Amino acid sequence: MAMQLTRAGEYAVKSLIYLAAQQHDARVMASEVATEENIPINFVRKILESLAKTGLVKSYRGAGGGFTLGRTPEDISIRQVVEAVEGPLALNQCLTPNACVNLPDCPMSQVWIEAQRAVEGVLERYSLADVARTRALRRQILND
Amino acid sequence: MAMQLTRAGEYAVKSLIYLAAQQHDARVMASEVATEENIPINFVRKILESLAKTGLVKSYRGAGGGFTLGRTPEDISIRQVVEAVEGPLALNQCLTPNACVNLPDCPMSQVWIEAQRAVEGVLERYSLADVARTRALRRQILND
Numbered sequence: 001m002a003m004q005l006t007r008a009g010e011y012a013v014k015s016l017i018y019l020a021a022q023q024h025d026a027r028v029m030a031s032e033v034a035t036e037e038n039i040p041i042n043f044v045r046k047i048l049e050s051l052a053k054t055g056l057v058k059s060y061r062g063a064g065g066g067f068t069l070g071r072t073p074e075d076i077s078i079r080q081v082v083e084a085v086e087g088p089l090a091l092n093q094c095l096t097p098n099a100c101v102n103l104p105d106c107p108m109s110q111v112w113i114e115a116q117r118a119v120e121g122v123l124e125r126y127s128l129a130d131v132a133r134t135r136a137l138r139r140q141i142l143n144d
Numbered sequence: 145m146a147m148q149l150t151r152a153g154e155y156a157v158k159s160l161i162y163l164a165a166q167q168h169d170a171r172v173m174a175s176e177v178a179t180e181e182n183i184p185i186n187f188v189r190k191i192l193e194s195l196a197k198t199g200l201v202k203s204y205r206g207a208g209g210g211f212t213l214g215r216t217p218e219d220i221s222i223r224q225v226v227e228a229v230e231g232p233l234a235l236n237q238c239l240t241p242n243a244c245v246n247l248p249d250c251p252m253s254q255v256w257i258e259a260q261r262a263v264e265g266v267l268e269r270y271s272l273a274d275v276a277r278t279r280a281l282r283r284q285i286l287n288d
Contacts, residue, residue: 017251107275107278107279114266118266122258131252
């Protein structure tokens with residue numbers, strides 16, 4: 001049983017962690033994210049443009065343009081990033097809204113709903129700032 | 145993002161809840177499980193035979209034969225049923241053993257591992273007896 005984070009979700013998380021790791025909200029070109037995080041450039045552009053519409057990312061045009069986070073990394077949870085790309089979490093297909101007419105009577109629904117809330121809780125508890133901090137620490141260890 | 149419980153996993157859970165709901169460990173034919181739980185008979189046979197190898201189910205041959213749970217329903221967790229059919233939980237593909245060489249350095253690994261443990265904890269906390277009890281209560285309410 002695997003929760004399928006799509007490639008788009010994975011790339012979105014990676015891209016925003018990269019933005020979160022920048023000092024002083026430096027604007028970053030999509031091409032830099034693509035190179036540093038090893039993501040196809042078209043994918044990065046698509047993701048960042050689409051996240052700009054949600055407010056998680058800010059897009060600046062023209063010379064000196066690029067991307068920054070739309071809020072401080074402390075104020076963006078991993079859950080928000082994942083759901084912005086993937087839509088609401090559904091731990092089990094039967095929990096997808098309107099997927100199952102028997103859901104109210106299903107004896108397993110309580111178990112799945114509780115498991116899903118547990119995942120949501122963890123993804124909500126971690127912010128981009130937390131993960132960027134871990135990333136910096138690991139790089140430091142690797143470089144020491 | 146959806147955790148994909150396979151059809152086999154879903155049918156295994158349903159079949160064992162049905163066995164758990166029987167009074168006095170009554171032996172049940174695969175055909176009865178198939179009819180009552182609306183699962184293709186070949187699927188039920190395959191699942192119950194395969195779970196018999198794990199000890200979660202006991203198979204009795206010949207006249208008066210059929211299937212019972214291999215242990216009391218209090219002693220079988222939903223996690224055990226799901227993992228017997230689906231293999232170990234992997235909330236994210238990157239947590240599948242040996243799937244990612246970068247896992248030890250990945251800044252997201254802690255988040256995914258914690259989320260996965262949260263799901264495992266919930267599925268472990270519920271036994272077949274718990275779910276069979278919920279099932280009985282809901283049926284009683286529907287019949288009142």
